[in-house]
Amino acid sequence: MSAAEPGLTVALVGNPNTGKSTLFNALTGLRQRVGNYPGVTVARKSGQCDCGDGTKVELIDLPGLYSLSAASPDEQVVIDALSGHLAEDRRPDAVVVVIDATNLLRNLFLASQLSELDIPVVLVLNQADVATEQGLKIDTELLSRRLGGVPVVLSSAWKGEGISAVRRAIGEALRARVRMPAVEWPALVEEALADVATGVATDIGRAPGRADVERLLFDSTTSVGQRLGWASARRDVVIRAARDKVRRAGYNPLAAEPLIHYARLRKLLEGVVQGGGDRTGGSAAVDQVLLHRFLGPVLFLGIMLGFFGSVFWLAKFPMEWIQAGVDWTKTVVAPPLDAYPMLQSLLADGIIGGVGAFLVFLPQILILFLFIGILEDSGYMARAAFIMDRLFSWCGLNGKSFVPLLSGFACAIPSLLSTRTIEDPKARLATAFVVPFMSCSARFPVYALMCAAFIAPGWQPVVMIGMHCVGLLFAVPTAFVLTRLVLKVKPQPFVLELPRYQMPKPRDVLWRMWQNAAEFVSKAGTVIFAITIIVWALSYFPRDAAVAERVKAANPSVAEAVVTAKIQAAYVEQSYMGRFGKAIQPAFDPLGFDWKITVGVLASFPAREVIVSTLGVTYSVGEGAKADSQHLRQAMKDAKWQEGPRVGKPIFSLAAVLSLMVFFALCSQCGPTIATLAQETGGWKWAAASFVYMTALAWIVSALLYQTVIRLS
Amino acid sequence: MTPLSQLLPGQYGKLTSLNPERSVDQRLMALGLLPGMVLKLVRTAPLGDPLAIEFAGQVVSLRLTEAQNIIIDVAADCPIQRPRPQA
Numbered sequence: 128m129s130a131a132e133p134g135l136t137v138a139l140v141g142n143p144n145t146g147k148s149t150l151f152n153a154l155t156g157l158r159q160r161v162g163n164y165p166g167v168t169v170a171r172k173s174g175q176c177d178c179g180d181g182t183k184v185e186l187i188d189l190p191g192l193y194s195l196s197a198a199s200p201d202e203q204v205v206i207d208a209l210s211g212h213l214a215e216d217r218r219p220d221a222v223v224v225v226i227d228a229t230n231l232l233r234n235l236f237l238a239s240q241l242s243e244l245d246i247p248v249v250l251v252l253n254q255a256d257v258a259t260e261q262g263l264k265i266d267t268e269l270l271s272r273r274l275g276g277v278p279v280v281l282s283s284a285w286k287g288e289g290i291s292a293v294r295r296a297i298g299e300a301l302r303a304r305v306r307m308p309a310v311e312w313p314a315l316v317e318e319a320l321a322d323v324a325t326g327v328a329t330d331i332g333r334a335p336g337r338a339d340v341e342r343l344l345f346d347s348t349t350s351v352g353q354r355l356g357w358a359s360a361r362r363d364v365v366i367r368a369a370r371d372k373v374r375r376a377g378y379n380p381l382a383a384e385p386l387i388h389y390a391r392l393r394k395l396l397e398g399v400v401q402g403g404g405d406r407t408g409g410s411a412a413v414d415q416v417l418l419h420r421f422l423g424p425v426l427f428l429g430i431m432l433g434f435f436g437s438v439f440w441l442a443k444f445p446m447e448w449i450q451a452g453v454d455w456t457k458t459v460v461a462p463p464l465d466a467y468p469m470l471q472s473l474l475a476d477g478i479i480g481g482v483g484a485f486l487v488f489l490p491q492i493l494i495l496f497l498f499i500g501i502l503e504d505s506g507y508m509a510r511a512a513f514i515m516d517r518l519f520s521w522c523g524l525n526g527k528s529f530v531p532l533l534s535g536f537a538c539a540i541p542s543l544l545s546t547r548t549i550e551d552p553k554a555r556l557a558t559a560f561v562v563p564f565m566s567c568s569a570r571f572p573v574y575a576l577m578c579a580a581f582i583a584p585g586w587q588p589v590v591m592i593g594m595h596c597v598g599l600l601f602a603v604p605t606a607f608v609l610t611r612l613v614l615k616v617k618p619q620p621f622v623l624e625l626p627r628y629q630m631p632k633p634r635d636v637l638w639r640m641w642q643n644a645a646e647f648v649s650k651a652g653t654v655i656f657a658i659t660i661i662v663w664a665l666s667y668f669p670r671d672a673a674v675a676e677r678v679k680a681a682n683p684s685v686a687e688a689v690v691t692a693k694i695q696a697a698y699v700e701q702s703y704m705g706r707f708g709k710a711i712q713p714a715f716d717p718l719g720f721d722w723k724i725t726v727g728v729l730a731s732f733p734a735r736e737v738i739v740s741t742l743g744v745t746y747s748v749g750e751g752a753k754a755d756s757q758h759l760r761q762a763m764k765d766a767k768w769q770e771g772p773r774v775g776k777p778i779f780s781l782a783a784v785l786s787l788m789v790f791f792a793l794c795s796q797c798g799p800t801i802a803t804l805a806q807e808t809g810g811w812k813w814a815a816a817s818f819v820y821m822t823a824l825a826w827i828v829s830a831l832l833y834q835t836v837i838r839l840s
Numbered sequence: 841m842t843p844l845s846q847l848l849p850g851q852y853g854k855l856t857s858l859n860p861e862r863s864v865d866q867r868l869m870a871l872g873l874l875p876g877m878v879l880k881l882v883r884t885a886p887l888g889d890p891l892a893i894e895f896a897g898q899v900v901s902l903r904l905t906e907a908q909n910i911i912i913d914v915a916a917d918c919p920i921q922r923p924r925p926q927a
Contacts, residue, residue, distance in 0.1 A: 194870035230897055233872045347861065381860035385869040410899070411882070414892075424886050513901045517887035520903060526890075620864035620906050622871070625892060625899040 135184040136217060137176065137297055140205060140241070141225030142234050143191035144506075144626035146253045149635050150225055150284035151188040154293065157634075161642050163809075164213060169204045170547075178298030179291055187219065193233075195240045195338070196346045196384070199619065200552055203350060209244055210336050212354060221247040221300045223293070228258035228265060228281065229627075231400055232392055239388045242307040243338045247300045248277045251293050255281040257627070263403040270399045275308040285632055309337075310391050315376035316383060319369035320344055326365035327357050344369055345384040348617070410506070410628045417510055427514050430507070431533060434498045438491055438537045439568065445490035453483035472667055481659035484733055485652040488540045488799065489644055495534055495541040496643045499548060500636030502530070506628045508548065516621060522603055523610025525551060525621050528558040532602075535565030536595070539800045540651070543807050544643055551619040557610045559807055560817055563800050564598035564605070566792060569735040573791045576739055580760040581784040590788075597792040601824060647803070654802035659733045662798075665704040666730055674698055695744050704730055717830040718790060719783035719837070721768065728790070732798045735791060782836035786829040794825035842914055844881070844893070844907040852880035853914035855895075864906040872896045879912065 139154075141147040152159075155174025162171045169190060176186040189208055190201035204213070211218025222241060226234040231252070238250060252258075252265060271279040278296035282289030312320065320337075323344050327335040335343075335355055342351040343366060352362060370380035378386060417423055457475040464471035502508040512526030519528050527549040535542040542562050549555040574594045578587045610618070675694045682690050699705050708726030715725045723745040731738040739759075746762040766778040795801065795818045805814035841856060855877050858865040872895070873879065879895035890903045 193867070196866065196870065233896060233898065236870065236872065347863070347866070379860045381866060382869060385872075386874060389872060389874055414883070414899075418883060418885070418892070420886050509901070513885050513890060513892065514887075516901075516903070517885060517889045520889070617863070620862075620867055621890060621901070621903050622864060622867040622906070623901045624871075625901055 135182070135220045135301060136187060137184045137221045137223060137301070138187045138189055138209060138219040139223045139225060140189045140209070140237065141191060141253075142193050142227065142237060144624060145191070145225045145227040145234065146284045147191060147225040148188065149632055150251065150253055150282065150290075150293070151186065152635055152638060153284050153287060153290045155186055157638060159642075161646060164204050169201050176297065177294060178301070179294035180298055182298055182301070184220075184297065184301070186223075187216070192237070194237060194385075196342065196349070199550060201550065206338070206342070206351070207354070209241070209246065210338055219246065221249065221297065221304075223249045223251055223297060223300075225251050225253050228252040228255045229261055229263065229403075231265070231396060232389070235392050235396070236385065236388055238307065239310060239392055240338075240341075240384075242309045243341055245306060245309075245337065247304045248307045249293070249296045249300045250274070250277060250279045251296070252279065252281050253284055255289065256283040256286055258403075261403050264401040266399050266401075270396075273395050273399075276303075276305050277307050278305070285629075310388055312387065313376045313378075315372050316378065316387070319372035319376075322369045322372065323365060326361065326369075327355060330359045330361060331355055331357050341384070344373070345380065347381055410625075413628050414510070414625070417507070418513065423514055427511060431511075431529075434502075434530075435533055435537065437498065438494050438534055438541070442490040442494050442537070446487055449483060449487050449490070453479055453486075469667070469670065473663070476667075477660045477663035480663065481656040481733075484659045485648060485655040485799065488538065488647070491538050492541040492544060492644050492647055493640050495537075495545055496640040497636060499530065499545055500639045501631050503548065504629065504631035504635060506626045509623055509625050512623060513625065520621065522607040523554065523618070524558055524606055525549070525554045526623075527551075528554060531558050531562055532565060535562040535567065538567050538569070539563045539565065539797065540647070540803050543800070543803045544647060546807060551621075553610060553614050553618060556614065556808060556813065557606050559804060560609060560813065561602040561606045563795060563797070563804070563817065563821060564602035564793070566595040566598050567735075569797070570594070570791050572736040572739050574788055576742075576759070577784050577788050580763055581779055581781065594788055594792055597789055601793060601828075605820075647806075650806045651799065651802040654805070655733070655799045658798035658802070662704070662730060662733050665707070666699060666702050668703060669701070670698065671701075674701060692744075696746070699726065699741075699744050715826075716771075717834065718786045718826065719778075719780065719833040720787065721766075721778050723766075724778075724783075724787060728794075728796060731796055734799070735797055738791075780837065781840060782833045785836060786833035789832055790825045790829040792825075793821060793828055795821035842912050844879075844891070844910040844912050845904050847881040847912060847914070848920050849881055849883045850920045851914055851918050852878055853912040853918065854878055856911045856913050858911070859909045862906075862909065864902060865910070868900070868902070868910075871898070871900060878915070 139147060139151055151172065151174065154176045157174070159172055159174035163169065164171050172188040174186050176184050178184060187208070189205045192202045192205055195202075195206055207213050208216055209219065209222065222244070224238045224241060226238065238248065241248065250270070252267065258265065265281070267279040267281060271277060278299050280289060280292045280296045282293050284290065320340050324335055324340045327340065327343070339351050339355060342349045352358065373380040373383050417426060456479050460479065461471050461475045464474065499508070502511065508527070508530075511529060514526070515529040516526030519525055530548065531542045531546045534545060539562050542565070543559055546555050546559045546562065549558055574591055578590055582590050674697050678694045678697050679690060682693060705726055708729055709722045712720065712722040712725045715728070720728070723742065726745060727738040727741040730741045742763065743756065743759050746759060746766065763779050764777070768774050768776055768778055801814045801818055804817055805811050808814065842853070855873060855875050857875060858868065858873070860866060860869065877895055879893050882892040882894050882899060884891050890901045891907055892899055892901050
């Protein structure tokens with residue numbers, strides 16, 4: 128449904144951990160659309176909801192938040208959406224506030240703030256089953272009466288109970304359009320609000336909404352002024368004078384809002400909730416074990432190792448099937464096109480290869496989000512962040528950076544998607560920026576080839592482990608500098624609710640897996656596909672038939688397979704990619720790379736491990752070379768510099784081998800990573816920054832290493 | 841009067857003051873932590889930081905540095921009392 132289509136829209140808001148997404152899934156029955164709000168990396172989920180009487184409304188699931196005083200982009204989206212300030216969305220016709228029935232007071236704070244928006248409201252007291260278990264009795268009729276007759280319904284979205292009552296209540300709210308009565312501010316605060324409203328109206332020429340005025344008065348930082356275009360010099364004067372009035376009423380202006388709302392709510396809830404004692408008992412007992420001083424970290428490591436092992440090993444099988452499927456498709460499609468070699472190569476290596484290039488990430492993405500869904504919905508993710516925060520806070524990240532960074536050792540792509548679990552935008556960006564430094568599994572074949580061919584067996588494990596640490600070594604200072612010096616955003620406090628433990632609902636977990644995978648395919652997937660096609664074209668063209676004839680003529684009495692390999696090598700050498708590689712080889716000369724390695728580095732942009740097969744082609748051992756290929760190892764060992772000051776010396780000296788491995792550890796030579804980074808940071812700016820930074824860093828470190836080792840040996 | 845950062849696990853008391861200028865305190869107020877309310881330090885994380893506090897039936901984690909300006913009047917009936925420094 129687009130904005131152009133007239134229809135009713137209803138927004139779903141609520142605190143985190145209230146079962147809001149479960150309710151959303153239950154109400155929309157998975158008829159959902161997922162997109163992004165323009166300019167920010169906040170997902171926009173909407174779906175069609177039936178109000179029980181055949182009326183269909185568009186239900187929008189807004190990000191969870193505790194208060195309207197916005198600190199993060201997620202929270203800003205909610206305020207802008209509810210006041211009708213998002214470019215694509217109209218102001219919603221009603222708001223459904225999802226409330227944790229076991230903690231009415233805190234959850235109603237948001238509802239009380241929303242009462243200032245002058246929109247019809249429905250209160251859904253969700254997780255009513257848990258409230259009943261805790262012995263809580265809630266008088267919904269009394270609550271509804273005290274709130275001016277807004278519909279108040281009990282539900283348990285997890286169990287699927289009360290969903291039709293919620294539907295009917297939405298319908299009722301749209302018909303009766305009952306508003307929740309706004310808070311009664313003390314006279315001086317009311318005056319202060321009026322002063323701000325007048326100040327805005329005078330300067331921008333139109334009256335601001337009540338909710339906007341409150342943000343301007345009560346929040347120390349808010350982007351509302353910017354949005355309204357209220358930036359005159361008078362602004363600070365008006366606000367300061369208004370805040371002085373609030374002070375005269377006896378309130379600190381920055382504390383007035385919660386104090387007054389909570390006082391109101393306490394009175395309002397008198398007699399509404401009865402019974403209930405220990406509300407954190409069950410989870411506290413589990414925390415005794417899971418957050419235990421010694422047992423906690425041990426169990427944490429066990430869970431994370433199991434989780435990482437699954438992403439790494441379990442995904443291997445489906446990835447191999449996808450690869451086999453891609454190869455099989457090539458063998459089916461290619462032979463009929465033998466007469467048209469260009470079309471054949473375009474189809475097999477370009478198009479089918481390009482589809483395979485992003486499909487191959489799906490198993491890891493699906494498995495990663497299966498685990499993230501379980502960890503988050505169960506309540507353990509917050510505990511994991513609690514355990515790990517100390518290790519990350521000093522370099523500007525937080526405990527929630529752990530899962531993305533760990534999964535980065537499998538693959539940066541799913542890992543970048545998982546940075547969404549980090550609420551603090553600064554920590555999220557910094558985590559995403561350093562994720563590509565984690566030594567992913569695509570670097571493994573490169574290290575394996577180099578180690579097997581050139582490193583003494585005793586040293587191989589040392590070098591392999593070392594290579595996996597190189598990235599980490601540079602990631603930590605990068606995060607530190609980025610969060611302290613580059614990103615001048617105010618750090619967000621790490622105030623994190625440790626929610627009640629809960630059994631994850633399979634439908635919610637599976638649905639999240641699917642949504643993330645689908646978004647990846649439609650966004651980053653298309654870019655990855657395009658990159659593959661472009662690199663294919665650069666390596667294929669020009670294709671002058673004379674090149675093949677010349678190779679054949681020069682090798683009259685050589686076996687056909689060898690000639691074919693030589694022809695392939697000759698074609699790559701004179702392709703645009705080969706020419707480009709040769710042209711910029713001087714730039715890589717200080718790193719000890721000849722033109723063949725340079726071409727390998729360039730051509731591996733769609734996927735790092737491609738360098739192995741590219742080297743296979745340029746060293747004339749044929750296509751499909753693997754890291755364990757004896758021929759390729761021998762060819763590389765035999766390779767000598769043909770010209771220049773090092774003529775006659777082996778290309779793959781210890782210095783060059785180490786330099787190449789370190790280059791791969793640090794460089795940003797991965798198109799899919801850059802495409803996904805752009806998807807997750809909301810634009811190409813950070814993706815470009817990452818590419819430039821990592822490439823420059825890799826070049827400098829490798830050059831230093833090569834020059835040092837070559838002088839020592 | 842003890843800063844929250846110096847409470848021992850299991851200790852509880854009344855919140856006497858917080859600093860609304862700080863964004864941490866603003867967050868906590870939105871969660872319903874207001875002066876006069878009883879809060880308890882449930883535990884510290886295995887590495888000593890952050891802390892988990894309980895108030896109004898919910899458990900919330902915050903960092904040591906963020907807990908320094910939150911002043912608690914430790915309850916007299918609190919079973920755990922900080923040992924008095926030797927005179």
